[in-house]
Amino acid sequence: MSELVGSALTLAQAGYPEPMGGATLAHYLFLSAALFAIGMIGFLTRRNLIIMFLCTELMFQAAGLALVAFSRFHLEHTGQTFVIFVLTVAAAEAALALALVVLLFRKKDSLSGEEWREMRG
Amino acid sequence: MIERAHDILGSVAAGVAAIVQSGHVEGVGGGHAAHAPAHGIALPANGPLWIALIPALPILGVVLATLCAILRVRTKLPAWLTVGCLGASFAVTVAMYLQLPESGAPMVATAFEWIHVSWGPGHGQSLHADFAFYIDSLTCLWMLFVTGLATLIALYASEYMSHDVGTGYCRFFAAFSLFVFSMACLVMGENLVLLFLGWEGVGLCSYLLIGYFYKKPSAVAAAKKAFIVNRIGDFGLLMGLFLTFVKFGTFRYGELWPQVQPYIDMVQEGRAAEVPFQVMLIPALFMVGAFGKSAQLPLYVWLPDAMEGPTPVSALIHAATMVTAGVYLIARTFPFFLVSEFALPIVAWVGALTALLAATIGMAQFDIKRIMAYSTVSQLGYMFCGLAVLTSAGAAFHVFTHAFFKATLFLCCGAVMHGFAGQLDLRKLSGVGRLPGWKIVTLAMLIGCLNLAGFPLTAGFFSKDMILAESFVTPGPGYQAIGWILLLTAGLTAYYTFRVFFRVFIGPVEFEPGDEHHGAAEEKVAAEHGEHVHDPHGHAARAGHGHGGEAHGLDSRGTFHPHAPGWAINLVLGVLAVASIAAAGVYFVHRQEHGWVGHMVHRSSANFAGAAAFLGGTDHGAGQPAAHGTFLGMDPHAVMYYVSSVVGLIGIGVAFVLHFLGRRSAAHSRADALLPALGPIPRWAQHKWYVDELYEAVIVLPLRVLSHVFHTIDRLIVDGAVNLAGVLPRLTGSRIRPWQNGHMHGYAAGMAGGLAVLVVAVVLLSI
Numbered sequence: 001m002s003e004l005v006g007s008a009l010t011l012a013q014a015g016y017p018e019p020m021g022g023a024t025l026a027h028y029l030f031l032s033a034a035l036f037a038i039g040m041i042g043f044l045t046r047r048n049l050i051i052m053f054l055c056t057e058l059m060f061q062a063a064g065l066a067l068v069a070f071s072r073f074h075l076e077h078t079g080q081t082f083v084i085f086v087l088t089v090a091a092a093e094a095a096l097a098l099a100l101v102v103l104l105f106r107k108k109d110s111l112s113g114e115e116w117r118e119m120r121g
Numbered sequence: 122m123i124e125r126a127h128d129i130l131g132s133v134a135a136g137v138a139a140i141v142q143s144g145h146v147e148g149v150g151g152g153h154a155a156h157a158p159a160h161g162i163a164l165p166a167n168g169p170l171w172i173a174l175i176p177a178l179p180i181l182g183v184v185l186a187t188l189c190a191i192l193r194v195r196t197k198l199p200a201w202l203t204v205g206c207l208g209a210s211f212a213v214t215v216a217m218y219l220q221l222p223e224s225g226a227p228m229v230a231t232a233f234e235w236i237h238v239s240w241g242p243g244h245g246q247s248l249h250a251d252f253a254f255y256i257d258s259l260t261c262l263w264m265l266f267v268t269g270l271a272t273l274i275a276l277y278a279s280e281y282m283s284h285d286v287g288t289g290y291c292r293f294f295a296a297f298s299l300f301v302f303s304m305a306c307l308v309m310g311e312n313l314v315l316l317f318l319g320w321e322g323v324g325l326c327s328y329l330l331i332g333y334f335y336k337k338p339s340a341v342a343a344a345k346k347a348f349i350v351n352r353i354g355d356f357g358l359l360m361g362l363f364l365t366f367v368k369f370g371t372f373r374y375g376e377l378w379p380q381v382q383p384y385i386d387m388v389q390e391g392r393a394a395e396v397p398f399q400v401m402l403i404p405a406l407f408m409v410g411a412f413g414k415s416a417q418l419p420l421y422v423w424l425p426d427a428m429e430g431p432t433p434v435s436a437l438i439h440a441a442t443m444v445t446a447g448v449y450l451i452a453r454t455f456p457f458f459l460v461s462e463f464a465l466p467i468v469a470w471v472g473a474l475t476a477l478l479a480a481t482i483g484m485a486q487f488d489i490k491r492i493m494a495y496s497t498v499s500q501l502g503y504m505f506c507g508l509a510v511l512t513s514a515g516a517a518f519h520v521f522t523h524a525f526f527k528a529t530l531f532l533c534c535g536a537v538m539h540g541f542a543g544q545l546d547l548r549k550l551s552g553v554g555r556l557p558g559w560k561i562v563t564l565a566m567l568i569g570c571l572n573l574a575g576f577p578l579t580a581g582f583f584s585k586d587m588i589l590a591e592s593f594v595t596p597g598p599g600y601q602a603i604g605w606i607l608l609l610t611a612g613l614t615a616y617y618t619f620r621v622f623f624r625v626f627i628g629p630v631e632f633e634p635g636d637e638h639h640g641a642a643e644e645k646v647a648a649e650h651g652e653h654v655h656d657p658h659g660h661a662a663r664a665g666h667g668h669g670g671e672a673h674g675l676d677s678r679g680t681f682h683p684h685a686p687g688w689a690i691n692l693v694l695g696v697l698a699v700a701s702i703a704a705a706g707v708y709f710v711h712r713q714e715h716g717w718v719g720h721m722v723h724r725s726s727a728n729f730a731g732a733a734a735f736l737g738g739t740d741h742g743a744g745q746p747a748a749h750g751t752f753l754g755m756d757p758h759a760v761m762y763y764v765s766s767v768v769g770l771i772g773i774g775v776a777f778v779l780h781f782l783g784r785r786s787a788a789h790s791r792a793d794a795l796l797p798a799l800g801p802i803p804r805w806a807q808h809k810w811y812v813d814e815l816y817e818a819v820i821v822l823p824l825r826v827l828s829h830v831f832h833t834i835d836r837l838i839v840d841g842a843v844n845l846a847g848v849l850p851r852l853t854g855s856r857i858r859p860w861q862n863g864h865m866h867g868y869a870a871g872m873a874g875g876l877a878v879l880v881v882a883v884v885l886l887s888i
Contacts, residue, residue, distance in 0.1 A: 043869055044870060044873060047866075113865045114866075116865065117862075118863060119863050120864075
């Protein structure tokens with residue numbers, strides 16, 4: 001894996017000044033991957049709807065972080081612009097999702113995701 | 122001929138261009154003046170629009186009868202409304218006849234624009250068919266007896282159908298009026314499209330009225346048979362119409378005949394081979410339509426079965442008017458039948474063979490209505506022969522006289538059927554004429570029978586003679602043989618006609634009621650309740666129809682009393698009997714033109730003058746007198762009166778000996794003793810020569826087998842494919858559905874697993 005990242009580094013940096021100070025793209029990507037893994041593991045293991053929702057947010061931000069890192073690395077603004085949009089949508093979605101969680105809690109007096117199994121084929 | 126051509130030229134010059142139309146058919150030698158391009162020909166003059174009332178009044182009758190049905194009228198009102206509308210229509214027809222110009226030039230009255238389509242500027246690139254009426258003498262002749270008879274028969278039906286007042290009465294009269302409307306469209310239409318509309322309309326009404334007793338399976342089957350067999354004929358007519366349009370680019374008579382004329386000239390001048398095949402096909406296709414509608418071989422089988430309908434329907438539609446539509450079609454499109462050397466001989470042979478075959482079947486039947494039906498088929502054969510042996514006047518005259526005397530005969534049979542609770546078997550009826558109140562029926566029946574048998578000096582005698590004589594005169598292929606066939610048929614006709622008369626109306630009084638009591642159901646109910654609804658003194662001889670019991674004359678002990686016809690039936694029979702006799706009188710008007718009917722026909726498109734040139738021109742040697750055949754070396758015109766009188770009288774005499782002299786009971790006659798000598802022939806004839814069975818085996822059965830095969834293919838392959846398309850997704854779904862188990866973490870794990878697979882795949886692929 002490191003060999004792979006290394007080759008990407010050399011390719012991208014050819015003829016360019018060091019774009020990110022001390023931290024290389026690999027650092028950011030590792031952080032992003034770690035965040036995503038934490039979120040995913042949390043989502044898979046926890047039953048509390050709020051925690052699960054927070055885990056999805058974590059995965060979301062991991063993806064955003066990767067985008068911003070690539071954007072900076074390629075000196076391109078598209079990725080960053082995109083992340084701004086994603087954050088906005090995520091904020092709206094967070095409001096909606098939390099409201100849903102509240103409603104679901106009112107229905108069953110429980111926050112467990114296991115309670116909701118009606119939607120099956 | 123030169124004079125005639127000169128006349129035509131003069132008339133054209135004088136501006137009476139419409140005469141060109143009649144001159145065309147006559148113009149053999151010198152009529153070429155009319156060969157202008159089709160579009161240059163002046164169309165018939167405009168006629169008065171009020172003649173549109175002739176079809177409009179019956180339509181009003183349909184509307185009124187339908188209103189009566191909606192308002193649940195339980196009286197005889199629809200009958201009176203119908204009689205009124207049809208009578209008014211007849212009055213308008215008479216007025217139209219009086220308006221006919223002496224020149225015989227046709228007029229056209231356009232009611233409204235109907236079909237007007239154009240897809241290009243050229244000839245034959247537009248279809249123009251108006252709701253317009255073509256008024257000439259042929260139209261007038263046909264409409265006079267159609268509307269006249271319809272009025273009389275509607276009056277008759279008002280009494281005959283009285284057992285159905287409130288239930289089917291309105292339906293009956295609505296369909297009856299609709300029939301008259303359709304017939305008016307057929308006969309008066311200015312173009313072949315309107316003719317076809319009427320043609321299909323009368324077929325529909327025939328179907329509706331045959332199936333009038335729709336709870337009776339045999340009536341429903343007969344209606345379907347009539348409809349389907351007619352469709353076969355109509356298919357031919359429709360193809361003929363298409364071909365006409367393809368070849369001539371128009372459906373209007375006024376534009377058609379000038380275009381047909383060059384082909385007729387080709388045939389006359391001995392260049393028949395130059396006539397395009399498609400043009401020669403047109404009369405053959407029209408012929409199929411005519412044979413279907415007019416019940417000729419091989420499509421005659423529907424007409425005898427059509428007797429399942431109420432008798433007034435049989436009289437009007439299946440004897441007097443609708444079945445003559447085929448004769449009308451050929452008379453109207455006669456120019457087409459001159460473009461081929463084969464068209465008229467085929468018509469002649471089909472007509473002659475039908476006449477003979479139907480007569481032999483008629484001799485062996487026991488149902489008097491069916492005997493009349495077969496005699497209709499037989500007489501229609503005569504009419505076709507008449508057209509084909511170039512006496513369209515004789516054919517039309519026979520149509521005219523036949524309409525009256527056959528309607529009389531049917532209505533008499535209907536009166537018997539009405540009075541004897543549906544009994545029609547001549548073995549179970551005898552001496553009806555001796556019963557009180559049956560004098561008029563018997564007299565009318567006698568007059569009808571004399572006409573049908575061709576008794577000397579009756580109308581039927583004159584009209585039949587014109588056809589007989591002409592079939593010996595006209596030199597066509599085998600026309601002499603046709604003459605002999607027709608002569609033999611005339612004898613057979615006289616025999617079976619008087620077989621009915623002697624057995625049913627004369628002889629010892631003996632009868633058995635039929636089982637079709639009208640209103641039998643109510644009577645049964647009344648009997649079950651122990652009520653005697655009928656008055657034991659109510660004598661059935663009165664025309665009382667009110668209560669269920671009295672209507673068919675069962676008294677309280679269950680003995681049957683036939684009830685004699687009432688005033689409506691008697692009046693109509695009287696009028697028709699007088700008309701049957703009077704029809705002979707028109708033979709003596711315009712004598713040099715073969716009577717009034719000839720006078721009418723000769724001024725229409727049915728004129729044939731000069732067409733004899735090609736008939737038999739190839740078969741006969743130059744030495745023979747090609748223009749005039751002989752009957753045993755004598756002039757047929759002179760001797761046929763005597764010959765056919767003798768033949769008719771022999772037929773009547775045989776019937777007299779076999780069915781009148783020495784008959785002791787209704788069921789037995791001397792003829793029974795003769796039957797064994799004839800071997801199986803009477804039995805075959807009684808079974809209608811097994812033609813129905815033959816059709817069943819040759820046409821119906823294979824079709825049925827084929828339909829089963831197709832049904833199986835449809836069920837297994839077509840339905841199978843469709844069902845497979847439905848089953849496959851369902852099967853797939855039933856396998857996949859359990860994966861969606863509602864377990865949120867299951868889905869999450871699935872997504873994570875999918876992601877892992879993707880990552881692994883990307884990594885492996887990029888190595």
